[in-house]
Amino acid sequence: xxxxxxxxxxxxxxxxxxxxxxxxxxxxxxxxxxxxxxxxxxxxxxxxxxxxxxxxxxxxxxxxxxxxxxxxxxxxxxxxxxxxxxxxxxxxxxxxxxxxxxxxxxxxxxxxxxxxxxxxxxxxxxxxxxxxxxxxxxxxxxxxxxxxxxxxxxxxxxxxxxxxxxxxxxxxxxxxxxxxxxxxxxxxxxxxxxxxxxxxxxxxxxxxxxxxxxxxxxxxxxxxxxxxxxxxxxxxxxxxxxxxxxxxxxxxxxxxxxxxxxxxxxxxxxxxxxxxxxxxxxxxxxxxxxxxxxxxxxxxxxxxxxxxxxxxxxxxxxxxxxxxxxxxxxxxxxxxxxxxx
Numbered sequence: 061x062x063x064x065x066x067x068x069x070x071x072x073x074x075x076x077x078x079x080x081x082x083x084x085x086x087x088x089x090x091x092x093x094x095x096x097x098x099x100x101x102x103x104x105x106x107x108x109x110x111x112x113x114x115x116x117x118x119x120x121x122x123x124x125x126x127x128x129x130x131x132x133x134x135x136x137x138x139x140x141x142x143x144x145x146x147x148x149x150x151x152x153x154x155x156x157x158x159x160x161x162x163x164x165x166x167x168x169x170x171x172x173x174x175x176x177x178x179x180x181x182x183x184x185x186x187x188x189x190x191x192x193x194x195x196x197x198x199x200x201x202x203x204x205x206x207x208x209x210x211x212x213x214x215x216x217x218x219x220x221x222x223x224x225x226x227x228x229x230x231x232x233x234x235x236x237x238x239x240x241x242x243x244x245x246x247x248x249x250x251x252x253x254x255x256x257x258x259x260x261x262x263x264x265x266x267x268x269x270x271x272x273x274x275x276x277x278x279x280x281x282x283x284x285x286x287x288x289x290x291x292x293x294x295x296x297x298x299x300x301x302x303x304x305x306x307x308x309x310x311x312x313x314x315x316x317x318x319x320x321x322x323x324x325x326x327x328x329x330x331x332x333x334x335x336x337x338x339x340x341x342x343x344x345x346x347x348x349x350x351x352x353x354x355x356x357x358x359x360x361x362x363x364x365x366x367x368x369x370x371x372x373x374x375x376x377x378x379x380x381x382x383x384x385x386x387x388x389x390x391x392x393x394x395x396x397x398x399x400x401x
Contacts, residue, residue, distance in 0.1 A: 065378055066368040070160065072109035072386035073361065074194075074290040074329040075170075075239075075261035079112050081339040083135045090135050091142020099146055102165055105361030109156065109390060110165055111194060111260060112136050115172040126176030126183075133190050136169055149191055152233075153394030168393065170194035170260065173240065179204040179221040181228050188232045193397045194260065196237035197225055198245065207242040209271040217248035230255045233398040238262070238282065239292075239329070243271070246278050256287035256396055261329030263297045264316045270297050276320045283321035288392050290329030291317060293358060296351040307355055311370040314384060323380045327389040328367065332360050 078098050085093050102110060114132045116125050140149040148159040150166045159166040169191045177183045177197075184195070197203060197218075200210035205222035207214055218226065226249060229236050236257045238246050249257060259282055265273035274282070274289065282289050291314050292298075295305035298313060318326050334353035357363050364385070371381045 063365050063369070065372065065381060066106050066365040066385070069106075069368070069382045070108045070386040070390050071106045071364060072111075072327060072389035073105075073107050073332075073364070074111040074258070074327060074389060075113055075292075076110060076330065076332045076361065077113055077115055077336045078332075079132050079135055080115060080117070081336045082139060083132050084340045087135070087138065090138045094139040095143050095146070099143065099165075101361045105364035107361050107364065108160055108165060109168070109386060109393070111168045111170050113170045113172040113260070114192075115199075116175050125178075129171070129174075129176035129187075130190075133169065133187070133192070136167065137191070140167055150397070151191060151193065152398035156390070156393055156397075168193050168397070170196075170237065172196055172237075173199035173203060173208070174205070174225075175199075175203065177205075177225075179219075181221055181224045184225065184228045184234065185232060188234055192234060193393075194235045194237055194258065195229060196240055196260070197222055198242065199240050206245040208240050209242050212242050212244075212271050214242070215244050216242060217244045218252075223248075223252065226252055231400060233396065233400050235287075235392075235396055238274075238278075240272070243275075243278075246274070246281070250278070250281035250285065253285050256285045256392060257282055258287050258392065259289045259329070261290060261292040261331045263292045263313045264320075266320075267313055267316055268298055268300065272297050279317055279321040279325075283325040286392075288325050288327045288388050289317050289321055290327035290389065293328075293330040293355055294333070294351075294353070295355060298355075302351050305352065305355055307358060307366050307370045310355060310358075310367065311374050314367075314371065315374060315376075318376075318380070318384070323383055324388055326384045328364070328385055330358070330361075330364070334359055 147165045156166040197205040198208035200208045207216040239262045
């Protein structure tokens with residue numbers, strides 16, 4: 061029953077760092093590696109709409125951040141052009157609808173923390189021209205635009221350049237992403253936002269008191285903008301005890317956010333990273349964070365039908381499940397992507 065519903069629904073994933081793994085190869089191998097390694101996983105999980113974050117690792121910061129940002133954006137275009145029979149890089153809702161109607165996976169480019177921009181807010185227009193349609197302005201630490209959630213002790217709001225960045229993204233039609241933003245920064249964004257915002261990969265702080273999660277007040281604030289909170293699957297953000305990190309615990313977070321923000325404001329932002337880390341980190345340099353990188357059975361996109369099954373077992377109506385696993389994100393992207401103010 062649940063798998064049938066999953067197959068019939070539009071499934072949207074708002075955070076998969078697969079571009080990091082693809083760009084680790086030589087450029088001539090980008091399209092083929094995506095086709096061989098990632099396309100079967102996306103198809104196996106029923107993914108119809110995939111957000112591709114551009115995340116710049118520490119080794120490229122600060123001097124090489126913009127160069128690596130451009131390289132990853134080029135990679136996204138290259139893999140889309142090299143697999144045009146299967147995927148399409150989309151700039152707005154009409155592009156997404158056309159891709160879905162053709163049986164293709166709709167790809168949307170995002171920036172995670174935008175380290176290549178720093179305080180040069182005018183570069184968001186350049187990146188918009190290159191196809192970026194979602195962006196956040198901080199990761200774990202401090203940037204010229206804002207503090208990430210790892211710096212919550214500072215109580216810092218957006219910088220002046222960060223306020224300009226929010227306004228510029230709203231003007232361009234780039235969705236502002238509050239995931240990773242510090243608590244005071246999230247509050248500042250919610251005060252200023254005139255268009256919907258998104259949390260591409262954040263879970264519920266009421267269930268797991270971690271700075272990367274959103275409080276109930278923040279969940280309601282995102283919903284009040286008309287935006288969507290897409291739930292993160294990383295075990296560390298779901299429970300304090302790794303033994304409690306299961307698909308049912310993930311369902312707890314989804315249901316909590318549904319109750320607080322409303323079912324029309326919830327999506328999935330899995331943050332599949334296990335394979336990417338294994339693919340890009342030498343064995344000598346792997347770190348033990350005390351938590352696994354994935355939930356049992358949901359190590360990557362192929363496991364997404366298990367989430368649908370868990371929600372149905374918890375008694376959610378089919379229409380609500382369809383909204384959560386992709387319908388809400390599709391609606392938001394149809395309305396907001398590329399829509400200039």
